[in-house]
Amino acid sequence: MSNPLQQDQPILIVDDEASILMAIETALQMAGFANTMTCQDSRQVMDRLAGQSVDVMLLDLNMPHVDGHRLLDTVSREHPDIPVIIVTGAVDVETAVRCIKAGAFDYILKPVEEERLVTAVNRALAFQEIKQENIALRQHILDDTLEQPEAFEQIITSNKKMLLIFQYIESIARTSQPVLIRGETGVGKELIARTLHELSGLKGNFVAVNAAGLEDNVFSDTLFGHVRGAFTGADQIRSGLIEQAAGGTLFLDEIGDLSHASQVKLLRLLQEGEYFPLGSDTPRISDARLVAATNQNLTSLQEEGRFRKDLNYRLRTHRIYIPPLRRRLDDIPLLVNHFIARAARQLKKNKPTMPRELFTLLKTYAYPGNIRELQSMIFDAISQHKSGVLSLEAFKTHLGRNGTAAAIAPPEEPPKGPATIFPDQLPTIKEATQQLVEEALKRSGGNQSIAAGMLGISQQALSKRLKKLK
Numbered sequence: 456m457s458n459p460l461q462q463d464q465p466i467l468i469v470d471d472e473a474s475i476l477m478a479i480e481t482a483l484q485m486a487g488f489a490n491t492m493t494c495q496d497s498r499q500v501m502d503r504l505a506g507q508s509v510d511v512m513l514l515d516l517n518m519p520h521v522d523g524h525r526l527l528d529t530v531s532r533e534h535p536d537i538p539v540i541i542v543t544g545a546v547d548v549e550t551a552v553r554c555i556k557a558g559a560f561d562y563i564l565k566p567v568e569e570e571r572l573v574t575a576v577n578r579a580l581a582f583q584e585i586k587q588e589n590i591a592l593r594q595h596i597l598d599d600t601l602e603q604p605e606a607f608e609q610i611i612t613s614n615k616k617m618l619l620i621f622q623y624i625e626s627i628a629r630t631s632q633p634v635l636i637r638g639e640t641g642v643g644k645e646l647i648a649r650t651l652h653e654l655s656g657l658k659g660n661f662v663a664v665n666a667a668g669l670e671d672n673v674f675s676d677t678l679f680g681h682v683r684g685a686f687t688g689a690d691q692i693r694s695g696l697i698e699q700a701a702g703g704t705l706f707l708d709e710i711g712d713l714s715h716a717s718q719v720k721l722l723r724l725l726q727e728g729e730y731f732p733l734g735s736d737t738p739r740i741s742d743a744r745l746v747a748a749t750n751q752n753l754t755s756l757q758e759e760g761r762f763r764k765d766l767n768y769r770l771r772t773h774r775i776y777i778p779p780l781r782r783r784l785d786d787i788p789l790l791v792n793h794f795i796a797r798a799a800r801q802l803k804k805n806k807p808t809m810p811r812e813l814f815t816l817l818k819t820y821a822y823p824g825n826i827r828e829l830q831s832m833i834f835d836a837i838s839q840h841k842s843g844v845l846s847l848e849a850f851k852t853h854l855g856r857n858g859t860a861a862a863i864a865p866p867e868e869p870p871k872g873p874a875t876i877f878p879d880q881l882p883t884i885k886e887a888t889q890q891l892v893e894e895a896l897k898r899s900g901g902n903q904s905i906a907a908g909m910l911g912i913s914q915q916a917l918s919k920r921l922k923k924l925k
Contacts, residue, residue: 470515531558538579628654638777641827644748659703667709685734700743711751798837807845
């Protein structure tokens with residue numbers, strides 16, 4: 456049985472037969488849809504809708520007074536935001552086509568199959584969620600503001616791309632649909648996931664698990680738990696992390712590293728909202744929201760046969776891509792100030808004076824480890840600091856050690872192809888050297904020491920070249 460999506464407003468069931476109303480309402484409530492209301496007189500429907508918003512409407516076609524066809528036309532015209540699911544004994548294709556053209560969301564035949572009913576209602580609720588999220592997102596972008604800026608205080612940025620991501624996060628925070636967060640190692644994916652949870656309004660816990668390196672049995676035991684006697688040594692029942700995340704958020708990091716067997720189990724959890732503890736044949740229902748993260752491209756893994764296509768589609772209902780630090784270098788001053796203050800506080804040192812060349816130097820590096828690497832670099836420099844102005848040596852040592860692996864980042868992604876593109880007429884050695892030196896000085900803000908480091912020569916050697924070029 457599918458786990459129902461969140462619903463704020465009731466599901467309205469309209470049918471002139473009391474037995475049918477009771478059967479449909481009971482089936483929905485047993486499936487977890489607690490908020491339902493019924494109407495046996497079709498003449499009362501429009502008054503009901505005028506006084507009470509509904510998420511989904513289930514409508515019979517053959518009724519006295521106002522038949523379902525007329526009612527469908529009126530509801531579609533006056534309340535176009537309400538998905539209407541037709542429930543009728545008519546089996547002809549012509550009737551179904553007419554209803555869909557008139558605005559019906561779906562069409563179910565009597566006698567109603569419980570699984571088909573729940574699936575149709577879930578689809579209608581998912582449609583409502585996505586529509587509301589799109590409206591909220593458009594409004595966010597038009598307003599260019601955040602409703603809850605305090606929720607993002609732990610994410611240090613003033614970058615415009617990041618602020619657009621924050622607006623998107625606010626617009627999807629209260630949906631029950633999965634969220635996939637992509638980004639390189641060290642960009643702060645878990646911080647984004649925690650912010651999503653904080654904004655979601657969910658009362659349960661935020662529970663994080665790293666899927667990297669977990670073989671299937673360990674993954675299943677960690678997530679789903681086990682019953683007594685499930686395997687040798689299983690003397691007691693163990694609840695999994697899904698149970699601990701009940702009513703909250705389950706964060707699965709490094710989702711791209713899951714084995715195929717684990718992917719199948721995760722897919723069932725997403726599709727059906729249920730799971731099996733190890734050693735149990737009885738499914739359990741989960742209401743935890745799933746947020747996944749990866750530093751890999753799941754579509755590429757899918758093409759290589761290493762990741763299931765259906766799971767990829769299920770995970771990426773909402774997608775967030777966190778840009779690497781080298782694409783948001785305008786955040787360097789904010790981050791440096793933040794990490795220097797934190798490092799000084801934790802290491803019980805006075806906050807040092809920063810050399811004016813520091814920001815220029817740090818903006819010449821590509822940061823393969825992103826924000827986490829910058830934080831480690833600053834903590835290392837503060838730990839070596841004695842007094843006065845903060846020395847650049849620790850930073851230069853780190854940049855020099857990692858310079859080959861992390862070349863200077865240009866403002867935008869370089870085009871694919873050769874590292875250097877030559878014109879038809881090759882420049883002379885002198886002209887090429889001059890262009891290289893000028894570019895290094897431009898990227899270093901005119902700082903010869905930093906430019907020399909970028910070119911792999913000493914400052915004295917660069918000074919001599921500049922004199923020759925002049």
